[in-house]
Amino acid sequence: MHPAPSVIIFTTLSGLGFGLLFFLGLGMPDVTGWVAFVFYAMAFGLSVGGLMASTFHLGHPERAWKAFTQWRSSWLSREGWCAVIALILLGFYALGAVFFGQRWGVLGVLGALFSLATVFTTSMIYTQLKTIPRWNMKLTPIMFLSFSLAGGSLLAGQVSLAVPLLVVAAVAQTFYWWQGDKAFANSGTNLGTATGLGQRGAVRAFEPPHTGTNYLLREFVHVVGRKHADKLRVISFVLAFLLPVILLILPFNHFFALLAALSHVAGVAVSRWLFFAQAEHVVGLYYGKR
Known part of the structure; x- marks a missing residue:
């Protein structure tokens, strides 16, 4: 897939x-x-900023509100509803904490649950796509949730929770890469199934369907060299997990904590770039790109 900056930021x-x-x-x-x-x-700021960034990838951002009407069938719509409910509940909860010195527990717990639900529904937007085997795995929501909890605990200053949650997220990321590299081959999709000619024997592309580019090639066919992907994985793993854990297990220092948070954010951004750039859409088979 084309790794659009808007969805990476989102x-x-x-x-x-x-x-x-x-x-x-x-x-x-x-x-x-x-x-x-x-x-x-x-x-x-992070939550709303991310949601707003996602609209820039839409052809008509002004129509984004219409997604709220499709909650029965669309994970995108469910994500929108969960996000709005979480932000409203925690908005009132924040008012109590900031201006009245009160913690209205019920609002806080409900808001926390809807916050996790928002992350889960976001992950399901990608998990449901059978046309992208690397996303169509149970590990996708596990990875999204583990990243969110690890990053959230780090930003919240919960060091005792952040270290084990970062380790869990690192394990989830490693297994996701391992399973993802085999997902396209294990899906059973090939040029024969894509053209419907597989029963006649082995199918190969004689030449591309056309000589120019088009929307499908621009958006759904993005090839990353294996060497580059491996280097980026190492960079992502070190920045997102290894370096923050090392900095957190050292004697506590606010500067180290800040470095750990910044390193984690940078590592997650690289991981998200790979998440989209390495997602092989089956339409690439038609163009001989898989």
């Missing part, structure tokens, strides 16, 4: 933002007043 920032909102809704950290304002401003 999946990176919204996962971190809603992960942070999850922990804030559960009272971690238990802050009020101006300190709470800073935490909630960061969480809402």
Whole structure:
């Protein structure tokens, strides 16, 4: 798939933002007043900023509101509803913490649950696509949720939780890459099934369908060299997991904590780029690209 900057920003920032909102809704950290304002401003900024970035990949962003009407069948619509409900509930919860020094527990817990639901529904937008075997796996929502919880705990300053959650996210990412590399071959889809000629024998492309490019080639056929992908995976793993864990297990230092958070965000962004760039759409078979 074409790794559009808008969806990379969206999946990176919204996962971190809603992960942070999850922990804030559960009272971690238990802050009020101006300190709470800073935490909630960061969480809402990441969440809303990520959601807004996603609209730039739409052909008609002004029509995005229409997605809310399709909640019965669309994971995109469900994501929208979960996000709005989470932001409203935690918005009122934040008002209580910032201006009244109160924690309205029910609102916080419900908001936290809807925050995780938002991340899950986001992951299901991709998981449901059988035409992209690398996404069509149970590991996809596990990876999204583990990233969100690890990043959220890190931004919330919950070091005792962040270290094991980063390890869990690292394991999820590793298994996702391992299974994803085999997903296209294991799907049983090939040029024979794509053309419907497989029963006649082995099928190969004699020449491309046309000499120019088109929308399908621009959006759904993006090839990343294996050497480049391997290097980017190492960079992503080190920045997102290894370096933050090392910095967190050292004697606590606010500067180290900041470096850990920044490193994690950078690593997640690289991982998200690979998530889209390495997603092989089956339509590539028709063009001899798989």
